[in-house]
Amino acid sequence: MTLYLGTTLIIRTMKIENREGQNALLTIGQVSKLAGVNRQTIRYYEREGIIESPKRKDSGYRIYDAGIVKRIRFIKRAQTLGFTLKEINELLAFRNDTPNITCRDVKRYAQEKVKSIEKKLADLERIRVILLELIGVCEAQNAINSCPIMDAFEEENNNED
Secondary structure, rough: OEEEEOOOOEEEEEEEEOOOOOEEOOOOOHHHHHOOOOOHHHHHHHHHHOOOEEEEEOOEEEEEEEEEHHHHHHHHHHHHHHHHHHHHHHHHHHHHHHOOOHOOOOHHHHHHHHHHHHHHHHHHHHHHHHHHHHHHHHOOOOOOHHHHHHHHHOOOOOOOO
C-alpha cells in the first residue's frame, strides 16, 4: 500500500521517504499529522527529553527525521497501556542504549507494570466500596449539616497511608 502526501512525501508501510528513496525531513505539522498527536505534544516530548530536539532550518523551523514518527507512535501506544514517560524512556533505552537487554527483561518490566495496575485497581475498588456504603446511609432529604457523606469527609482518619 502506498499513500501519497502532497507532492513530495510517500509513505510505504511505515517507511517515510522522499521521491529519491531517502528518509524524508518533516516539519512539525507533518510529524503531528503522521503520528496522530498535536504539535504541543511533540514540543512537550522534546522538553521532557523523550525525543531529541530537531535540527532547525535557517528560518528557525524544526525539521525532523522521518524516524521520529515511529518513536512518537511507540510513546503514545505505551502511554495508552499505562506507562509513564519516565518508564517509556527506559523502554526506549532498552532498545537503543542497552546492549545486553533481552525480551525477557522487557517482559519482567511489563509484569511489574501489571502488578502496579493491579494494586491501583484494588485501591479503586476499596474506594468504590466506601463510597457505596456512604451513599447507602445517606438520606437525601437531610440538611447539608447532617449529611453522612460530608461528615465522613470531615472525619479524621488514622488509617490513611
